[in-house]
Amino acid sequence: MADPVRITFLGGLGEIGRNCACIEVDGRIMLLDCGLMFPDLDMLGVDLVLPDFTYLRDNADRVEGCITTHGHEDHVGGLSFLLRDISFPIYGSELALGIARNRIEEAGLLGRTELIPVRDGERRMIGPFDVEFIPVTHSVPHGFATAFHTPQGTILHSGDFKLDLTPVDGRLTDLARMGQIAKEDGVRLLLADSTNAEEAGHSRSESSVGAVLYDLFHAHEGRRIITASFASHVHRVQQIADAAMAFGRTVVTIGLSMKKNVRLARDLGLLKIPDHAIRDIEDVGDLEPGKVCIISTGSQGEPMSALALMASGESRWLKLGPDDTVILSSHPIPGNEMNVSKVIDGLVRLGAEVVHSGIADVHATGHAKADELKTLHSITRPDWFIPVHGEYRHLRQHARIAASMGTPEDRILVCEDGDSVLLTDDGIERTESVPAGYLYVDGIVGDIGHGVLRDRKVLAEEGVVVVIAAVDVVNGVVITGPEVITRGWVHAPEAEELLGEATEVVRQAIEEALAEEAPDVETLQRVIRRAAGRFVNQRTRRRPMIVPVVMEA
Template identity: 45%
Template sequence: MNNSQGSTPAKPAAPRAHKGYRSRRPRPKVKQPVPQNKPSVSVIPLGGVGEVGKNMTVIEYGDDIVVIDAGVKFPGEELLGIDLVIPDITYLVENVSKIRGIFLTHGHEDHIGALPFVLRQIQVPIYGTRLTLGLVKNKLTEHGLMRDAQLHEITADDIINVGSLELEFFRVNHSIPDGIGIAVRTPVGLIVHSGDFKLDQTPVDDKVLEFSKLARYGDEGVLLFICDSTNVERPGYTPSERTVGDTFRSVFAKTQSRIIIATFASNVHRIQQVINTAAEFNRKVAVVGRSMVTVVDVAQQLGYLTVPKGMLVETEEVDRLPDNQVTIITTGSQGEPMAALTRMATNNHRQIAIREGDTVIISATPIPGNEKLVARTIDNLFRIGADVVYKDVAMVHVSGHAAQQEIKLMLNLLRPKYAIPFHGEYRHQTTFSKLAQTMGIPADHIIRCNIGDRIEFNAEQGQITGSVEAGAVMVDGIGVGDVGNIVLRDRHHLAQDGVVIAVVTIDKENGTILAGPDLVSRGFVFVREAGDLLGEAKSKVREALTTRTAANTTEWSILKNLIRDTLNEYFYLKTKRRPIVLPIIMEI
């Protein structure tokens, strides 16, 4: 296939969304710009560098822009109440007429999850492989955006021409089928983006990474390699996905109880291995969890998941089957409070309850930040009497990302002039830099960049020449960008010290106190046990207000500040805590 999208007129930009909170990192000292009399290509990461998640990379040459991926990042504990974090796409909104398309490397949320929010602001073509687009369609349908979406299916054998850029794709192995890397030919040179990858010599679908294409790119000459660095700290090789299937087979062979397996919903190869093993041991399979059901349905429809006829059963049928014929595939491998396995472990699931003697396999490694949640779920399962198999006791999970020896092989095949590590935090960037130097790449040709940096390349040199507006936008419920620093600060304050509401009624004419002050405390002290504290606090407020109104001061703002200052001083003196104080004044 050889499509040309360069002449397709772009739709007008939608109104810009609220910019919201943006996290920014200190910028390195800007070097001298690349000489302007030579053609140059810019690479601008809008996410995915110095962090894991929120992947989005811009490649720009002249009047042509291609975007690789549009992902989300899941919030850490410090982002109280935030559901998702997405890239700030101000630069794309401002340059929408140049965008020739968003090209997706695979269907994980940290690569496609921001699309519903991006497409509300800019209408541009989306390119992806069959499974990736299948997952995107579900996501856009859920958000009511499918009707206007411009989706184009690609394969690893396709070449796409968009304006002055040519994009070629190559198959990679990852923890989801249909993953690709992208080679972008520009007038300046070849840029290779690895996508998320590992080198699995025995993949479940028998489709190995396309080494021949990588060798050809190396012979052609690679200007820049943008490389997945998630596992760069791990020596050796990442084990094959098939090793997990061997563990499943071992557990199934010795187990007569029900088997419940929790894994990532997107790991279709893992799900296929569960189904294959269940078929081998004459077990039925029930699928539990909204995202798991969605992925299984899509993967079956598109032919990425093969399920023997009659094997899948509804959740309601599980209790009618003998225990040694039951396998349940579920979400909740990360201990998420509302996920299916977590609710099963607390006897809070509507249909499935963990019973003594059940075997539970947690086929995943905790994402950084989720360790406590996973440990709590495992502990709850043991309390019930389940036999729990997890990463510390068996090979029940392998990563989808390349370890050091695989990254070295990629560098040897491509022999790039420059390299940028992505999909990793700063420590990953540093380790990648050291590793790449051992492969002969000069230190000043390994670019450790920040989100928003413009890295400019011509035929002779490449360096950071400036930055664009970029950062993070918070999604909270249906609000996008309406939670910023002040709201997050207040949430932290409320979580740490609570709130006290002070209500007082005054005479409109002379400011005399007619009722109150009454104090309502939430998250600060237990009223029944702190009666003396709050009683004395009321007296302090009444005394301060009486003194002020005696001086004929009835301005609300002054009285509110007086109440706030009085209570803040008193509560800190007595408790060494500073609750948020909300004064409410009513006039009669």
């Protein structure tokens, strides 16, 4: 009887982002990705969202390492936070490790890890884990599918992938190796990308975007061109640079992450822009506007990104106007549509001409669509299947695709964050779940909690009322106050009468409490909160935060 293998999902199942899973063999844990998620609009003041690392902290002595499937932030962005708690080596392509290294170095945590590069097709033992790194095509170079050869058979994780037959760098998804594994060993369990499971057909080739960009550069000759894309999308940057150089333009990067990633990709030989064709943003004033192509961060409308600063007229380097063309070579991530729309509106107000994916085919997805997923299933023919990487509706649709391709429905498990499954000789069984809630990051502070977010929402929607009073508890008298101060409930200069009534209501409540007994400060705070809250709700039908401040004489 072979030893069981456990798979635990800490993020990425039910949302786009926070991708993180654990594979357990012989009592050791291998982490598969450790990503972050960007906050929703209702997560006020939150900068990033991480997986809940409780399970990993509780089992820190069993963590063998982390495998990064590719260099996107939703797969590597959480490493600099987890390394604060536990130490482990990280395996991945040179590019993925280079992108992860930037954040880890900024956090001062390089001493807590070892970055170990792996190659296409490499198979290595990492503790008890027999891992094979299989090339896949994605929107960042050198992505991997990973095959774990375990006592329970081969677990194949697709990573983020697409079946691009004409990729920019010629590096194809290695379906042949996946098919060989399926034929020789069999795929006991398939975990596969579900992001585009609802999209019919095949994804466009990344190289098709190059022709569109060339036509746009031709159509806008003589104008300054600003492009925006993900800083990690090296192939897109290459195609933008190729189009720019074809029309004699100098490439200029703006945005810290773009600058770092372009330098890293050029050093690794993944990005081919000659020295004479690229300049720093500091030199942009010396260049003829019609002979410049600026490649910027901010394609998702991030509030403080380089493109957002241009749209609001606050960029220290560029002032946009009617002679500028802005090309957004991306598509909004779900949830970012409003931010992107706001940036586009700002650019248009400045007079710039804006080209985006709704106008021209300036973007190609990096994720497989339905027909590509069917191809993967037809080649791998898994015994069991768990859809990963997507919102719940994407996971459900991928489960339907798997069933249509012949996987029995009772061998398809739709899991969510926190689910843990055990692979045994008898099949797969669900086991006790683990903590997998959102870990919110505000600045450098982790886990600000649901309570803080709830308070922020109340403050944003209803305002705050602060009631200050000084009392002599022993003698049962109010010495000063109460004074009612408000922000966001009513405008004080225009509501003196209302505030006066509120003050009188609170004063009566305090005096009644003092007359009955000698209450403590906490009791008086409750009396004030109850009296003020009741008055505010009755008079205005609103529920601002009530903050009582009682000073004891």
